[in-house]
Amino acid sequence: MRGRVVAVVTLLAALALGGPQRLGAQNSAAPDWDKLNAETLQHFQALVRLDTQNPPGNEYLVTDYVKRVLEKEGIPVQIFANDPKRPNLVARLKGNGKKRPLLYMGHSDVVTVDAKKWTFPPFSATRDGGYIYGRGSEDDRPHVVAGLMTMLTLKRLNVPLDRDVIFLVESGEEGTTGVGIGYMTSQHADAIAAEYCLAETGTVARVNGKVTYAGVQMTEKVPNRIELTATGPSGHASRPLQGNAVVHLAAAVAAVGKWRVPMRLNETTRAFFTRMAAISPEADAARYRALLDPASPAAVAADAYFAEHNPGYSSMMRTSISPTMIEGGYRINVIPSEAKATLDVRMLPDENPDQFLAAMTRVINDPAVVARYISDPGLTRPSTKPSRLDSEVFRSIETAVSRNYDTVTIPLLSTGATDMAQVRGNGTECFGIGPALDLEDGPKGFGAHSDQERILEAEVYRFVRFSYEIVNDLARAR
Ligand SMILES: [Zn+2]
Numbered sequence: 001m002r003g004r005v006v007a008v009v010t011l012l013a014a015l016a017l018g019g020p021q022r023l024g025a026q027n028s029a030a031p032d033w034d035k036l037n038a039e040t041l042q043h044f045q046a047l048v049r050l051d052t053q054n055p056p057g058n059e060y061l062v063t064d065y066v067k068r069v070l071e072k073e074g075i076p077v078q079i080f081a082n083d084p085k086r087p088n089l090v091a092r093l094k095g096n097g098k099k100r101p102l103l104y105m106g107h108s109d110v111v112t113v114d115a116k117k118w119t120f121p122p123f124s125a126t127r128d129g130g131y132i133y134g135r136g137s138e139d140d141r142p143h144v145v146a147g148l149m150t151m152l153t154l155k156r157l158n159v160p161l162d163r164d165v166i167f168l169v170e171s172g173e174e175g176t177t178g179v180g181i182g183y184m185t186s187q188h189a190d191a192i193a194a195e196y197c198l199a200e201t202g203t204v205a206r207v208n209g210k211v212t213y214a215g216v217q218m219t220e221k222v223p224n225r226i227e228l229t230a231t232g233p234s235g236h237a238s239r240p241l242q243g244n245a246v247v248h249l250a251a252a253v254a255a256v257g258k259w260r261v262p263m264r265l266n267e268t269t270r271a272f273f274t275r276m277a278a279i280s281p282e283a284d285a286a287r288y289r290a291l292l293d294p295a296s297p298a299a300v301a302a303d304a305y306f307a308e309h310n311p312g313y314s315s316m317m318r319t320s321i322s323p324t325m326i327e328g329g330y331r332i333n334v335i336p337s338e339a340k341a342t343l344d345v346r347m348l349p350d351e352n353p354d355q356f357l358a359a360m361t362r363v364i365n366d367p368a369v370v371a372r373y374i375s376d377p378g379l380t381r382p383s384t385k386p387s388r389l390d391s392e393v394f395r396s397i398e399t400a401v402s403r404n405y406d407t408v409t410i411p412l413l414s415t416g417a418t419d420m421a422q423v424r425g426n427g428t429e430c431f432g433i434g435p436a437l438d439l440e441d442g443p444k445g446f447g448a449h450s451d452q453e454r455i456l457e458a459e460v461y462r463f464v465r466f467s468y469e470i471v472n473d474l475a476r477a478r
Pocket of ligand 1: 107139140173200
């Protein structure tokens with residue numbers, strides 16, 4: 001495998017640079033990847049062994065470790081914390097200021113574990129069969145170690161930079177962003193202000209052990225909560241009332257649940273389906289192509305197919321609604337005067353919230369039911385502009401994908417929210433990248449957040465190199 005990758009890299013580099021002589025000049029300070037891989041393994045295992053389950057977090061364990069490693073090599077570190085046990089770390093390599101900084105992010109918390117369900121203890125970082133097992137091995141220690149190794153390597157090779165390279169290790173990503181990215185973007189925006197950022201949520205997809213594409217997150221849906229409140233007369237349950245709030249609420253929930261919100265594509269999803277069509281078997285490819293003309297009958301049929309077979313694709317094309325909580329009544333023989341339902345709403349980045357609420361109200365079509373937004377600061381993420389396909393970062397990622405993975409790059413819209421939302425909200429153009437993962441691993445219970453989280457050891461190394469090449473390409477002095 002390694003031989004083939006090196007051959008591809010050499011060939012592509014030679015093509016791109018017009019000959020081996022220039023390749024030699026550019027690589028005068030080439031990283032020694034064999035040595036760096038050994039060091040990566042040591043740091044990666046050490047990081048996976050730190051128990052930063054959120055709650056409670058204790059992310060200081062990670063920031064203490066990373067701070068020690070960086071400072072030992074003369075890289076200055078700043079710590080920002082509004083909770084001393086949940087700090088954020090910022091390290092910076094100075095450039096000549098020709099361009100605005102580049103930010104690389106990894107989060108330091110992990111989700112909780114049920115230790116007895118794990119074959120290998122969740123904070124053991126056990127190596128077995130080519131994998132490393134442990135909570136955080138996918139989410140998100142790879143970005144922490146890749147950021148760390150990138151900083152160390154740039155510093156050791158003394159790479160001259162046209163822009164500052166900033167490394168942020170943020171706490172609280174898993175549902176408590178107030179201590180992490182929310183705190184950094186609202187209180188210490190200057191410390192992480194950058195033109196571009198790289199963070200988690202991209203992935204290189206492997207199927208049957210073979211890389212099939214590299215996904216890069218360009219934009220994400222915006223989470224919102226809508227509450228439906230039905231009101232009516234209360235009374236004795238032995239005399240049914242037409243205004244029963246429970247009945248009105250049930251009808252409203254059914255109406256919004258069945259509502260097929262009109263689909264529409266943006267630059268990211270249009271490119272996603274176009275590029276997926278080019279690499280997929282014909283039956284799938286035909287459906288992807290059909291979606292490109294959303295008004296066509298073929299698109300409507302494809303949309304119906306995805307609603308049933310691939311809810312993620314269906315959600316990528318529209319603002320989506322999932323009713324998740326419902327409450328009403330307090331005893332069997334009393335008709336309650338009020339009943340409520342909560343809807344998890346994921347908006348397309350350019351959705352107009354007021355118009356959407358008005359449309360939903362028309363769908364419910366019942367004056368006894370009121371729909372309104374309820375704010376939840378723990379979950380709220382700002383709505384932001386998608387990152388551009390036509391940008392130097394996307395081109396740089398595409399080049400690094402070809403060199404390291406020999407595959408196509410496909411832009412992604414993620415249906416879930418990430419810390420990039422806040423960073424984009426501060427005017428930084430963000431791109432989600434990630435290591436190669438076996439798509440079969442998730443359903444088998446080996447994915448992020450599952451009880452046997454694991455990653456292929458070789459893919460940690462490849463991801464570190466991939467990250468370094470992108471950062472080096474965007475930041476080194478020309
Ligand atoms: Zn994560």
